[in-house]
Amino acid sequence: MDMVNIKINGMSYEVAAGSTILEAAREAGIDIPTLCFLKDINQIGACRMCMVEVKGARSLVAACVYPVNEGMEVFTNTPKVQKSRKMTLEMLLSVHDKKCLSCKRSGTCELQKLCNDMGISDENRFEGAVPAGKKDYSTLHLERDNAKCILCRRCVAACQQQHVAVIGANNRGFDTEIGCAFEQPLSYVSCVSCGQCINACPTGALTEKDCTQDVIDAINDPDKIVIVQTAPAVRAA
Ligand code: FES
Structure with missing residues (x-):
């Protein structure tokens, strides 16, 4: 299986290429809240609860549908992320x-x-x-x-x-x-x-x-x- 190296909240992880940020985070034991996501059944990025920051991205991204790529740096719990999730709720x-x-x-x-x-x-x-x-x-x-x-x-x-x-x-x-x-x-x-x-x-x-x-x-x-x-x-x- 092809693997890529990413960082989540400053920690390095090797994760399967093609997986989503949410899958990678859950594999690493990092919680990202979700509502519309239902594994393998409903992965449509509709509710926007799972928003995270990705270094270099212009806006927050939905972790449940956003794929990882080599060298990606993800932040799952910054003030900006928390503000977005609270507003969604x-x-x-x-x-x-x-x-x-x-x-x-x-x-x-x-x-x-x-x-x-x-x-x-x-x-x-x-x-x-x-x-x-x-x-x-x-x-x-x-x-x-x-x-x-x-x-x-x-x-x-x-x-x-x-x-x-x-x-x-x-x-x-x-x-x-x-x-x-x-x-x-x-x-x-x-x-x-x-x-x-x-x-x-x-x-x-x-x-x-x-x-x-x-x-x-x-x-x-x-x-x-x-x-x-x-x-x-x-x-x-
Ligand atoms: Fe709903 Fe990701 S869980 S957009």
């Missing part, structure tokens, strides 16, 4: 339904953990939008609450990995939401209830449904399928 929180106390994922939510680790409270300086997003309670096995979705697309990748591929991004920009084509509920498409999207979700956007008899009755009666759509997002003037 604040911006995610500014459009996130911050009801952590009643959220099923509280305690196992990756977004919550990163905010705790970096000292980000739920009162932040970006008030550009309030959470919107559809809730889909239409299937027997899961609930989708897009007000808690961070658009990492890990669920989309997991669904594709299962060769089901019934979810993806709808709309564009501020209105982007993950869901089924034409915004149909999950119970109307060929979801096979594998639950891999729940495993892939880093937040409380996808959770297992508490399966009571009421839920089973509702699923068996299409007229009772419940799709709740929240009010449109409110944007700053």
Whole structure:
């Protein structure tokens, strides 16, 4: 295997050519926070949590997609890097339904953990939008609450990995939401209830449904399928 020599935080490492900075850092036991990254399944550089400094580069780079090369010098925890990660979290929180106390994922939510680790409270300086997003309670096995979705697309990748591929991004920009084509509920498409999207979700956007008899009755009666759509997002003037 071809190897290259790099430095991470001033320490020298020999790493496999073609690996990413994130892979090299993890191999060296150096932590770089991630959100959208799911090894071998979702490596799209979308969330920008993993930003690091590379000597000579004009801007921060996303470690999960940026390849190492000979002589590269990487810095994973400089003030500039910390500032970028904190701002990313604040911006995610500014459009996130911050009801952590009643959220099923509280305690196992990756977004919550990163905010705790970096000292980000739920009162932040970006008030550009309030959470919107559809809730889909239409299937027997899961609930989708897009007000808690961070658009990492890990669920989309997991669904594709299962060769089901019934979810993806709808709309564009501020209105982007993950869901089924034409915004149909999950119970109307060929979801096979594998639950891999729940495993892939880093937040409380996808959770297992508490399966009571009421839920089973509702699923068996299409007229009772419940799709709740929240009010449109409110944007700053
Ligand atoms: Fe690298 Fe999301 S983990 S951009």
